[in-house]
Amino acid sequence: MAYFDAASAAPLHPVARQALLAALDEGWADPARLYREGRRARLLLDAAREAAAECVGCRADELVFTPSGTRAVHSGVAGALAGRRRVGRHLIVSAVEHSSVLHAAEAHEAAEGGSVTRVPVDRTGAVAPEAYAASLREDTALACLQSANHEVGTEQPVSRVAEACRAAGVPLLVDAAQSLGWGRVEGDWSLLTGSAHKWGGPSGVGLLVVRKGVRFAPQGPGDERESGRAPGFENLPAIVAAAASLRAVRAEAAAEAARLRELTERIRSRVPDLVPDVEVVGDPSRRLPGIVTFSCLYVDGETLLHELDRAGFSVSSGSSCTSSTLTPSHVLRAMGVLSEGNVRMSLPPGTPAQEVERFLEVLPGTVAAVREKLGAPAAPETVRAAGPDLVVDALGRRCPVPVIELAKVIGDVPVGGTVRVLSDDEAARLDIPAWCEMRGQEYVGEEPADRGTAYLVRRTS
Amino acid sequence: MAYFDAASAAPLHPVARQALLAALDEGWADPARLYREGRRARLLLDAAREAAAECVGCRADELVFTPSGTRAVHSGVAGALAGRRRVGRHLIVSAVEHSSVLHAAEAHEAAEGGSVTRVPVDRTGAVAPEAYAASLREDTALACLQSANHEVGTEQPVSRVAEACRAAGVPLLVDAAQSLGWGRVEGDWSLLTGSAHKWGGPSGVGLLVVRKGVRFAPQGPGDERESGRAPGFENLPAIVAAAASLRAVRAEAAAEAARLRELTERIRSRVPDLVPDVEVVGDPSRRLPGIVTFSCLYVDGETLLHELDRAGFSVSSGSSCTSSTLTPSHVLRAMGVLSEGNVRMSLPPGTPAQEVERFLEVLPGTVAAVREKLGAPAAPETVRAAGPDLVVDALGRRCPVPVIELAKVIGDVPVGGTVRVLSDDEAARLDIPAWCEMRGQEYVGEEPADRGTAYLVRRTS
Structure with missing residues (x-):
């Protein structure tokens, strides 16, 4: 068996397992209590915070542990937006953020006065720092950018975007879930989030860093734990394991x-x-x-x-x-x-x-x-004589059938002729232009059809 | 060492530890994935949900796992309130709920149109079912009542309150954190919350049950996990351990x-x-x-x-x-x-x-x-001759000093005479009347003083 999906969840690092086991015995009590089991738990929690902060490159009192990376993002985005409510209600994200960031953005957009700009990316998946900077506005409360993309691995120009945000006085939240195991996030960011099970730590632990001086107003009901930023009993054994494993993976x-x-x-x-x-x-x-x-x-x-x-x-x-x-x-x-x-x-x-x-x-x-x-075309499409234009009805057929049908008939029209593909599959909107790009054919565009959408392709070779 | 604080956090049950260890090896992958590690994780998650639901006495699809009992309460209260927003914005809680419930109530009260009734309790800590029922209104969206109190252990009349709520068409949320290890919550409740580390399970796991037919609208950004009611990667090893240990403690x-x-x-x-x-x-x-x-x-x-x-x-x-x-x-x-x-x-x-x-x-x-x-009075206060009234200045002194000072001088005034205690300590408001009750002296009342508050006590014996 070969497991090649570490970006979803990495198998538990041996150090995480070891630390978790030790902390199950030493760290199950409430760190807010005054008796010895509580004091011992508090010591473990403080040490884990120090270790994690050192790996992130921040002060220990800037870092809190959350129950997941998703929670860190949701709390971080909501708290930062609320902290700068007076400035405005504009949020910037890249178009390729993790779903947790995009869900937070959608929730913000649905709330009163909330607006969101989604900065597009190039074909490699990276934002252009200039385009990102251009989206900063007077009323921008927060900007978000991942350190690296979770689906294609592309690194984002965080340092340069952070510089632009700093110049505009806008805090930048970096979702560092995919990169934190590899190293610190460079640049002058304001908030940072991470997720332990992405670096080989246990599930159940995220981290949220808020730099001193960043305005932050935690949202929703809170309590006195984790500086009021992550309510609920601390999952201490997992926190200890998360910090220990982060240190271990960094060493390697x-x-x-x-x-x-x-x-x-x-x-x-x-x-x-x-x-x-x-x-x-x-x-x-x-x-x-x-x-x-x-x-x-x-x-x-x-x-x-x-x-x-x-x-x-x-x-x-x-x-x-x-x-x-x-x-x-x-x-x-x-x-x-x-x-x-x-x-x-x-x-x-x-x-x-x-x-x-x-x-x-x-x-x-x-x-x-x-x-x-x-039934995909096995060889490059062969030239066949036919009329100048063709219609392919792929309605009701799912990806990759519409593209297969297109590929099968493109040779039936002469160069300059067109194929009109009717499809109601969402993937066709992306995959028909992509096929044209790969095949050197011309993608003319799409238009609404009686049912679904018609995608027009002109044969150019 | 004797640990007598199980109501804060119970030490890990041996079954929880065993299940956690096994699940660390088998259950670290993403249960949403299609490959075998993901399918195995999904099987473990489904089995844990079945087991927990059986212990609670609900259907498996009514129960989701959350990152803590506090989260279960916060999400449960917010979702139930939002689900009945059209009915009204009135929330009922008992005065002795866990802080997570009270914090959720405060957040609701701070939001637009939100109002909260806090039902008082008697000297044993229990609500009167009639008083609870009397607080139900036309615009009541949700009622909350703990199954048993976390500080004094008193059981609440949940069945009777649930009946009254059912008759009024109001859903009742039961915080069962303290009692779930001992047995099912009887009565016709609508929502229920629990916390694994209270019954000897690991920290990092809460549960939220929403009965079929209860209107529920999850609040905040969500995702597709746990029926959209608990976003973030499932803490599967801890969930498995929580369910296994709940079954084990129930058997004992x-x-x-x-x-x-x-x-x-x-x-x-x-x-x-x-x-x-x-x-x-x-x-x-x-x-x-x-x-x-x-x-x-x-x-x-x-x-x-x-x-x-x-x-x-x-x-x-x-x-x-x-x-x-x-x-x-x-x-x-x-x-x-x-x-x-x-x-x-x-x-x-x-x-x-x-x-x-x-x-x-x-x-x-x-x-x-x-x-x-x-310097507390060692023996019952002796009668000493003095003027009819006395003032004790305990300003700036903390509990239990104001009560000690009161006890020291009560014998200095004649029967019928009064002692006026000046105090700026919050505990005095509770403890001076309580002392009078225990000592058979008359507590006359309090009034504002130049600094702090004056508490008036009349010597009756």
Whole structure:
């Protein structure tokens, strides 16, 4: 079995397990109590806070532990927005933030006076610092930017965006969930969030850092725990394990990053050679060491995941068929890249090179089998004589069928002729233009149809 | 060492520890994922939910896991209030709810249109079902009542209050944090909350039950986890341990309840014999098996806790000097009982009888030593001739000094004469009337003074 989904949840680091076990015996009592079990718990909590703060690069009294990374984001965004309510109600996020940030933004937008700007990204998934800076307004209360993307691994220009925010007097909240195990977030940020189970710590622990001097007003009912910023009994054994494991993974980070980067580099370069019609997405160099993502034309993501699982590989996917809403991942959409047959591999530290090699051996046959089952065009589309224009009715068919049908008939129209694909599948909106880009055909545009949408493609070669 | 503060946090049950360890290996992956680690995690989560629901007495799809009991309460109250926003914005709580419920009520009161009725309790800490029912209004959106009190152990008349709520069409939320380990909550309640570390499960797990048919609108940013009612990655190992330990403590509950009840009964009856000037509080029979609470006149709670801790006993206290706000516990205040020298003993399951005996041996000397240090009146106050009225200036002195000063001079005024105690200590408001009740003196009332408050006591015997 090879587990390649560390970006969802990393297996527990041995140090985390050890610390958790020790703290179960020493740290179950209430750290707010005066008796010895309580004082011992308080000592453990203080030590964990010091250790975590040292790893983050902040003061201990700027850091609180929350029950999850999601909670840290929700509380952080809400508290920072409320703290600057007088300035205004404008929030900036990038279009490719983690869903927890986007959900917080949606909640803010639904509240009175709340407005949100979503800064677009380029095809690699990165925001342009200038575009981000241009979205800062007089009434901007808060800006959010992830340190690195959780689906494609692309690093964001946090330092430069932080500079622009600082110049405008706007606090920047950095969601560092994916990068915190690898190192501190550079730059002059104001708030930061993280999630222990992403770095090999236990689940049940997030962290929220609010720099001294940042206006912050915790929202919702509170209590006296964690500086009033995270109500509820502290999950102390997990907090102790989270801090200990963060220190441990940091000690191994430099060596492990180099090793994983080599492995993902190999995947990035080999997959397009081994599998036809693949798009590797994300920034080739400014990226996290362990994440690599690619999409396979004419492949249904859910079937591919199942086949890879049967072959012993655990990966995730941003394809629409793997989501409960049947829409492609918002990250892939924002990047404008192919979403069908999408595979995200995120290698946990310690991944052996031979597991990656075995994956590279298995992948081509697996993709080919899925394509065959779907009746995908096996060879490049051949030229066939036909009328100048064609209509493909793919209504009611799900990704990747509309693209497969398009690919099957593009050769039936002459160069200059068009194919009109009727589809009511959300993925088609992303994948038909992406297919055109990959195939060098012209994507003319979309228009409403009687049912669904018509996507117009002109054959150019 | 004897740990007598299970009502704050119970030591981890061996079954919880075992289940946690097993789940660390099997349940770290994301239960929303399709690969085998994810499916395994999903199976564990489903099984834990079934087991917990069986213990609660609800359907599995009515129960979600939250990161703490506090979170369960905050989310439950907010969601239920929002679900019935059209009916009105009136909330009912008892005056002796856990702080998480009271904090949620305060937040609601601060929001637009929110109003709260706090139903008073009698001297045992229980609400009267009739008084509770009388507070139900046309615009009542939600009513909250704990199953049993966390500070004095008194059980609330939940079934009868639930009946009244049902008749009025108002959902009742029961905070069952203290009682869930002992058994199901009887009666026709609508929502229920619990906290695993109160029954010997790990910290980091609460549960929120919303009966089918109850209108519920989760508040704040959400995600697709836990039916949209508890956002953030599930803390699966802790959830598994919580469910397993709830089942385990339930299996032992009947026998253990009988045993603990005998021990707390012994404390209730022996302490007033062994220590002069003690008030045992809470209902003598309708109470949780393991909790017993008493207050000692002329004693400073913090010093008493420290001395007991040095003697090897971990207990908690509702005295003002042990709280960060220097106010007596809201529960003792609502009951109108003495708060100085307050000791709450909450025995964890398995407490050996000899630890209780040792406590009974140690307590009298410890209390006597604290009283001596404070210069408390050692014998009943003797009659001394003096003028008809006296003023005691206890401004700037903290609990229990104002009461000690009062006791020292009451013998200096003739029967029918008065003592006027000047105090700026919050505890005096509760403890001077309580002292009068215990001593058979007449408490006349309070009035504002130049500084602080004047408490008037008439000598009647």
